[in-house]
Amino acid sequence: MSLVPPPPNHQDNEMPPPLLQNPMHTLLKPLLLPLLFIFPITSLTSSTTTPPPLSTTLSQWQSARATYYAASDPRNTVGVACGYGDLVKAGYGWGTVGLSESMFERGQICGACFELKCVDDLRWCIPGTAIIVSVTNFCAPNYGFTSDGGGKCNPPNKHFVLPIEAFEKIAIWKAANIPVLYRRFKCRREGGIRFTISGSGIFLSVLISNVAGAGDVTAVKIKGSRTGWLDMGRKWGQNWHVNANLQNQALSFEVTSSDRMTVISYNVAPKDWRFGQAFEGKQFETQMY
Secondary structure: OOOOOOOOOOOOOOOOOOOOOOOHHHOOOOOOOOOOOOOOEOOOEEOOOOOOOOOOOOOOOEEEEEEEEOOOOOOOOEEOOOOOEEOOOOOOOOOEEEEEHHHHHHHOOOOOEEEEEEOOOOOOEOOOOOEEEEEEEEEOOOOOOOOOOOOOOOOOOOEEEEEHHHHOOOEOHHHOOEEEEEEEEOEOOOOOOEEEEEEEOOEEEEEEEOOOEOOOEEEEEEEEOOOOEEEEEEEEOOEEEEEOOOOOOOEEEEEEEOOOEEEEEEEEEOOOOOOOOEEEOOOOOEOOO
16 A cells, blocks of 8 residues: 555646555654644634635544554655655754545645544553644555545545654554544644645646644645735645746735635745745744643
């Protein structure tokens, strides 16, 4: 079984994500970095749009199962299905997770945080422990097996695939496949929201990463210094695109998360920005639980 991105809804000028062909036990390969602390959003500007609310409430625990993959080469750390690339440079480290199809929401969930704890297995669970992980990848279904057999990520299973370093925080590695309780958790990130610009000509694509609060983005607008606000469409994961000639203009962004909160970053990129560059904007406010 491998973690690969689901097929996106292709539109004109869209470029689908690359497939991650490595086995489940070697993909992502995160480095041993401290787990990100998680905090809730406080007062923010209300969004004028009405995206769907968080798919799981912060206080409601739900049942799922979890497995792990081994990081055979810690230098090769990638978040393919969400588009984050090097997870260490993107700020996610090894506190990451791939989700089964029934949870992945075709990539809209990318960037969200979950709290997980091992339950109902006295032999393998480590009592009194929990981890916080960010969604960075997708666990593809394997229809060669039944969902109650080898198809761990087949619908309707709710399944988490963790780096072994995260898995060993809550369970003994020999368990391999453990029952867990999970809930959505607000994310805290270091620094501001990151905007990585790619594309060519009038086709502009922006990767939105390092998002605090809800973590997952449901709407993005972009504004050039000589334009009004333009709606961006989701390509895949947290890659957003627009067809507009915005070169030689300073760029501003409006980002809305799944809890309907919005943050606006004015003039994030200067008028001499270039494709391939990344810029940092304002961040959703957070505080300790």
